Amino acid sequence: MKLLPSFFLFSLGLATSFNGMTQSTELSKAEPADHVDFLDDQQAIDEFFRLALTESNVYQWLGDMCLNIGPRLSGSPQADQAVEFSYDLMVKLGLDARKQSLMVPVWQRGEAEQAFYKTSSGVSGEINVLALGGSVATEGDGLFAPIIEVASWEELEALGKEQIEGKIVFFNEKMDAENLYTFHSYGHCVRHRWGGAVEAAKYGAAGALVRSLNLRIDDFPHTGSMKYDEGIDSIPAAAVSTQDAETLSRLLAESQEVKVMMRQSCQTLPDKESFNVIGEIKGSEHPDRVIVVGGHLDSWDVGHGAHDDGAGVMQSLGVLELLNKIGYAPKNTVRVVFFMNEENGLRGAKKYGEWAETSGETHIAAIESDRGGFTPRGFHVDGSEAQLEKMLSWEKVLDKFGIHQVEEGGSGADIGPLKTDDNVLIGFVPDSQRYFDHHHSANDTFDQVNKRELELGTASIAALVYLIDKYGL
Amino acid sequence: MKLLPSFFLFSLGLATSFNGMTQSTELSKAEPADHVDFLDDQQAIDEFFRLALTESNVYQWLGDMCLNIGPRLSGSPQADQAVEFSYDLMVKLGLDARKQSLMVPVWQRGEAEQAFYKTSSGVSGEINVLALGGSVATEGDGLFAPIIEVASWEELEALGKEQIEGKIVFFNEKMDAENLYTFHSYGHCVRHRWGGAVEAAKYGAAGALVRSLNLRIDDFPHTGSMKYDEGIDSIPAAAVSTQDAETLSRLLAESQEVKVMMRQSCQTLPDKESFNVIGEIKGSEHPDRVIVVGGHLDSWDVGHGAHDDGAGVMQSLGVLELLNKIGYAPKNTVRVVFFMNEENGLRGAKKYGEWAETSGETHIAAIESDRGGFTPRGFHVDGSEAQLEKMLSWEKVLDKFGIHQVEEGGSGADIGPLKTDDNVLIGFVPDSQRYFDHHHSANDTFDQVNKRELELGTASIAALVYLIDKYGL
Numbered sequence: 025m026k027l028l029p030s031f032f033l034f035s036l037g038l039a040t041s042f043n044g045m046t047q048s049t050e051l052s053k054a055e056p057a058d059h060v061d062f063l064d065d066q067q068a069i070d071e072f073f074r075l076a077l078t079e080s081n082v083y084q085w086l087g088d089m090c091l092n093i094g095p096r097l098s099g100s101p102q103a104d105q106a107v108e109f110s111y112d113l114m115v116k117l118g119l120d121a122r123k124q125s126l127m128v129p130v131w132q133r134g135e136a137e138q139a140f141y142k143t144s145s146g147v148s149g150e151i152n153v154l155a156l157g158g159s160v161a162t163e164g165d166g167l168f169a170p171i172i173e174v175a176s177w178e179e180l181e182a183l184g185k186e187q188i189e190g191k192i193v194f195f196n197e198k199m200d201a202e203n204l205y206t207f208h209s210y211g212h213c214v215r216h217r218w219g220g221a222v223e224a225a226k227y228g229a230a231g232a233l234v235r236s237l238n239l240r241i242d243d244f245p246h247t248g249s250m251k252y253d254e255g256i257d258s259i260p261a262a263a264v265s266t267q268d269a270e271t272l273s274r275l276l277a278e279s280q281e282v283k284v285m286m287r288q289s290c291q292t293l294p295d296k297e298s299f300n301v302i303g304e305i306k307g308s309e310h311p312d313r314v315i316v317v318g319g320h321l322d323s324w325d326v327g328h329g330a331h332d333d334g335a336g337v338m339q340s341l342g343v344l345e346l347l348n349k350i351g352y353a354p355k356n357t358v359r360v361v362f363f364m365n366e367e368n369g370l371r372g373a374k375k376y377g378e379w380a381e382t383s384g385e386t387h388i389a390a391i392e393s394d395r396g397g398f399t400p401r402g403f404h405v406d407g408s409e410a411q412l413e414k415m416l417s418w419e420k421v422l423d424k425f426g427i428h429q430v431e432e433g434g435s436g437a438d439i440g441p442l443k444t445d446d447n448v449l450i451g452f453v454p455d456s457q458r459y460f461d462h463h464h465s466a467n468d469t470f471d472q473v474n475k476r477e478l479e480l481g482t483a484s485i486a487a488l489v490y491l492i493d494k495y496g497l
Numbered sequence: 498m499k500l501l502p503s504f505f506l507f508s509l510g511l512a513t514s515f516n517g518m519t520q521s522t523e524l525s526k527a528e529p530a531d532h533v534d535f536l537d538d539q540q541a542i543d544e545f546f547r548l549a550l551t552e553s554n555v556y557q558w559l560g561d562m563c564l565n566i567g568p569r570l571s572g573s574p575q576a577d578q579a580v581e582f583s584y585d586l587m588v589k590l591g592l593d594a595r596k597q598s599l600m601v602p603v604w605q606r607g608e609a610e611q612a613f614y615k616t617s618s619g620v621s622g623e624i625n626v627l628a629l630g631g632s633v634a635t636e637g638d639g640l641f642a643p644i645i646e647v648a649s650w651e652e653l654e655a656l657g658k659e660q661i662e663g664k665i666v667f668f669n670e671k672m673d674a675e676n677l678y679t680f681h682s683y684g685h686c687v688r689h690r691w692g693g694a695v696e697a698a699k700y701g702a703a704g705a706l707v708r709s710l711n712l713r714i715d716d717f718p719h720t721g722s723m724k725y726d727e728g729i730d731s732i733p734a735a736a737v738s739t740q741d742a743e744t745l746s747r748l749l750a751e752s753q754e755v756k757v758m759m760r761q762s763c764q765t766l767p768d769k770e771s772f773n774v775i776g777e778i779k780g781s782e783h784p785d786r787v788i789v790v791g792g793h794l795d796s797w798d799v800g801h802g803a804h805d806d807g808a809g810v811m812q813s814l815g816v817l818e819l820l821n822k823i824g825y826a827p828k829n830t831v832r833v834v835f836f837m838n839e840e841n842g843l844r845g846a847k848k849y850g851e852w853a854e855t856s857g858e859t860h861i862a863a864i865e866s867d868r869g870g871f872t873p874r875g876f877h878v879d880g881s882e883a884q885l886e887k888m889l890s891w892e893k894v895l896d897k898f899g900i901h902q903v904e905e906g907g908s909g910a911d912i913g914p915l916k917t918d919d920n921v922l923i924g925f926v927p928d929s930q931r932y933f934d935h936h937h938s939a940n941d942t943f944d945q946v947n948k949r950e951l952e953l954g955t956a957s958i959a960a961l962v963y964l965i966d967k968y969g970l
Contacts, residue, residue, distance in 0.1 A: 077674045201550045201949070204898060240948065399872070399928050401899065425677060426874065426928075428901045455872050455899075455928070457949040476674070476712065476930040 065494075066421045068350070069487045073425055075349050076483035082342035083475040085113060086335060086397075090328035090470035097157075097325040098365040099130030099296045106321050110301040110337070110362050117345060119303030119360070126375040127295040128365045131158055133325055134289035137262060138166070141272060144281040151268040154245040154465075155288040156217060156234065156261045157324065157368045158252070166287030167192065167260060169230045173276050177215075180223055189228030192284055194276075195220045196235045196269050199460065206239060206456040207395065210463075213237055214248070221261040222253045231286060232261040235269040237460060243267050244465040247324050249368045262286055300372045304359035305344055313356040315489055316390035317343050320366030320438055327468035331459065334470075335397030335478055337362045339452075342482035343489055354493040356388060363438040366394070370437060377441025389492050391450045391485055392436025396462070397478040398454035402429030403488065407448035411497050415448075418491050427484055429453060448497045452485055538967075539894045541823070542960045546898055548822050549956035555815035556948040558586060559808060559870075563801035563943035570630075570798040571838040572603030572769045579794050583774040583810070583835050590818060592776030592833070599848040601771040601838045604631055606798055607762035610735060611639070614745060617754040624741040627718040627799065627938075628761040629690060629707065629734045630841045631725070639760030640665065640733060642703045646749050650688075653696055662701030665757055667749075668693045669708045669742050672933065679712060679929040680868065686710055687721070694734040695726045704759060705734040708742040710933060716740050717938040720797050722841045735759055773845045777832040778817055786829040788965055789863035790816050790958060793839030793911055800941035804932065807943075808870030808951055810835045812925075815955035816962055827966040829861060836911040839867070843910060850914025862965050864923045864958055865909030869935070870951040871927035875902030876961065880921035884970050888923075891964050900957055902926060921970045925958055 076082075089096075089109060096103040107123065114121035137155055142148040171194040172187060174180045180193065195216035199209040214237060221232040236246035245263045252258045264272070275282045301321060307313060319336025323329020340360045347358060364372035380387055391403075405412050415430050422428075435449035443449055454477070462468040549555075562569075562582060569576040580596065587594035610628055615621040644667040645660060647653045653666065668689035672682040687710060694705040709719035718736045725731045737745070748755045774794060780786060792809025796802020813833045820831060837845035853860055864876075878885050888903050895901075908922035916922055927950070935941040 073677065074675050077677075202547050204546065204550075204953075206949075399930055423901070426902075428896070429899075457872055457953070458947050461947070474931050474934070476679075480677075480930070 072486045073483040076479040086338040098128040098322045114303035121303040123299040128298040130293040137288045139286045143279040152265040153262040154247040156250040168285040185227045192231040193224035193229045225257040246465040301362040307357040309355040318361035321362040326466045331396040336393035339482040343486040346486040373438040390439035393452040396459040399477045400484040404433030404451040406435045545959045546956040549952040559811040571601040587776030594776040596772040600768040603766040610761045612759045616752040625738040626735040627720040628763045629723040641758040658700045665704040666697035666702045698730040719938040774835040780830040782828040791834035794835040799939045804869040809866035812955040816959040819959040846911040863912035865912045866925040869932040872950045873957040877906030877924040879908045
């Protein structure tokens with residue numbers, strides 16, 4: 025499956041304008057890749073989508089990683105396996121592949137958490153929790169303390185030390201159902217997961233329990249990263265399922281007191297070596313000008329890390345597979361980066377970013393896929409007005425595939441360090457409605473990924489890479 | 498929850514142009530419904546979406562019907578229960594509700610089907626099948642005969658009576674993965690399910706086995722309606738899962754002979770009375786001008802009939818709930834119709850259509866939701882050029898909600914009889930990628946419906962009803 029030295033085949037056949045494109049909702053048929061004779065960009069892009077839906081291996085790769093390796097928390101044996109699996113895949117695809125060494129934090133969940141509640145009126149029951157990533161363990165046989173509910177920093181402050189000391193602060197802010205784009209609701213609520221333990225500890229809290237960042241009401245707790253600050257007590261913190269958060273809140277309204285017992289045995293170990301995994305197709309005209317496409321290889325330690333972000337890394341690799349299948353030899357270097365440690369440290373992003381600054385290359389664009397393997401809707405663009413305008417002009421050939429939301433916006437955590445005054449960072453935006461049903465939970469499994477939705481995302485990013493490579497940004 | 502007599506509140510507040518609308522991806526906040534003071538249509542439509550995501554009962558209704566009643570094949574006790582449940586819902590919503598009597602065919606599956614294969618090389622195994630709707634039973638202890646594979650009518654004809662007689666014809670045409678809009682692939686393949694038994698019987702076949710109309714490879718057989726023709730032997734027909742279709746095809750390539758045993762005990766009973774369920778908000782200015790919104794209440798007899806078409810009927814009812822919640826009193830009558838018997842007879846559609854011709858009313862538009870409860874993408878329009886143009890102009894206020902595919906196209910089976918020279922029939926088009934994972938199978942269950950996607954569909958149709966009511970078509 026080596027790259028065809030076929031750029032010259034394209035240079036005549038591919039018109040440089042969008043003239044003659046069709047607006048049919050069906051794909052126009054292009055000749056097979058070994059008889060490339062595209063009339064225009066629309067035909068090339070149609071072919072990316074046709075190949076993605078019929079020949080792409082992205083779904084197979086994702087299934088192999090999810091089902092044979094499983095979740096891949098930084099520093100875990102599974103993360104090591106995923107590094108080797110990814111490197112081997114890139115080599116098999118004929119890419120110029122390498123591993124970039126870095127040190128990652130190592131946090132281990134230990135035994136499964138246990139938690140239950142007991143009210144002053146004698147009602148008790150189990151609750152579904154997951155320690156937040158980075159949390160300390162509970163001491164002895166566990167923490168057993170009254171809970172006190174807040175929905176904001178203001179409410180916490182108003183309660184003060186007198187009412188909080190010795191208790192477990194229960195952060196119960198609901199994600200706002202009203203935002204069409206669900207990440208906006210996440211962006212608002214995540215502060216309690218990230219900083220809740222620190223803020224609660226300032227008032228002498230013994231622990232923190234945070235409502236899962238999930239728009240559904242169900243039994244899955246959703247973990248995620250949290251911080252401790254120097255000089256503030258490190259108290260144990262866990263996420264509780266939305267269903268159980270509703271129950272606790274109702275019981276608090278009904279009873280004088282609700283106590284929760286939480287027991288978790290997680291720990292942080294010394295840093296360990298891990299890797300970004302990188303593969304590329306060298307540019308035929310400008311090998312030192314780079315278009316990066318990537319996602320993160322690590323995941324949380326529950327479920328399969330299928331949508332977050334197995335989908336993103338395999339789609340990114342799938343972009344290079346599609347360029348290969350279609351026989352398009354890019355003018356610029358197209359590089360796939362599987363970043364390590366996005367979830368709890370961003371060490372891979374920092375490492376690659378530092379390296380990129382001294383590599384002598386120019387990163388003209390970077391595209392990140394880290395919002396799930398759902399049907400494509402558009403791209404969020406971090407660049408100049410002119411660059412956004414140019415991307416908007418490409419909607420003409422992308423719109424028929426449902427890509428109609430090209431907007432100014434954030435790109436992604438892993439590619440953030442690559443921003444310069446001249447380049448463009450882009451976040452791939454699939455439909456966001458289902459993402460937080462899965463995110464950071466045991467419900468993020470391979471069977472929850474639809475093959476076609478995943479493939480359409482791959483084709484969308486491939487089409488964008490093709491347009492950037494051809495016309496610049 | 499009665500309708501507010503509040504149209505006069507709107508008539509000043511709502512500008513009749515789209516001036517001043519924002520293109521933000523977030524919802525602009527409107528005042529609560531009892532303090533209606535919209536600046537423009539964008540604000541009204543934003544409010545439909547906000548209410549759908551925060552206050553709609555569509556998901557609850559669908560869950561109640563799916564989990565408490567289950568699948569609702571015409572003539573079944575569950576269909577009767579669904580009629581009563583729906584009528585009660587409409588009454589509770591304060592709608593002018595009624596049941597429209599009609600006769601429906603009654604087909605019963607009987608005992609669960611059994612099927613296995615056995616090859617001439619000694620390999621055997623079970624296969625997952627479902628009798629096609631309307632099929633006759635197998636005789637005695639079941640049919641045991643060699644299978645012969647075809648992918649088209651031409652292949653069937655080429656084999657002829659000599660090679661087909663006494664065998665089970667195995668129609669194994671794959672749905673085309675290449676079509677972006679999956680219904681196009683369905684439209685092509687469904688001929689074998691519908692007419693395969695008749696065509697096979699012409700050559701003396703003993704039975705027909707049809708590959709399930711499913712784009713995934715999995716173990717769910719997908720049933721659906723089939724026909725018999727007078728004068729042609731009625732042979733038993735069943736759908737086989739895609740996974741087993743692949744297996745049978747591979748075994749045929751490897752072995753001299755593959756025999757299949759199929760046993761099914763389905764039967765057709767005399768027609769029985771059933772009902773369309775109808776509710777409406779009478780038009781404040783033109784009570785005799787009607788906008789219909791609907792789906793079908795019946796389903797196949799496996800799974801929950803959740804996407805097909807529990808979603809569609811509950812969304813349609815949810816449209817009237819939203820009009821109510823927002824306090825909008827339509828100028829024209831807005832009528833929800835839960836059609837009975839779409840799956841195997843279309844008797845409800847015919848009945849309503851015949852009645853509509855003599856009712857003295859004018860049906861100015863009808864909108865059908867019968868393509869699953871997925872994220873909205875647009876509408877297919879069966880109307881004049883001018884009517885399509887007008888709807889395209891409304892994309893300005895709908896686009897931010899992902900509704901960007903307003904196109905000429907078919908509307909839906911249940912509203913088809915309502916077409917006149919002047920009116921417009923419209924099919925609601927959600928994202929189609931996952932639909933055939935569920936359609937007509939045990940995998941069409943309530944848990945496969947995402948609450949937000951369902952709600953966004955409701956809001957999309959409500960917005961369209963509002964625009965049609967206000968500006969006409």
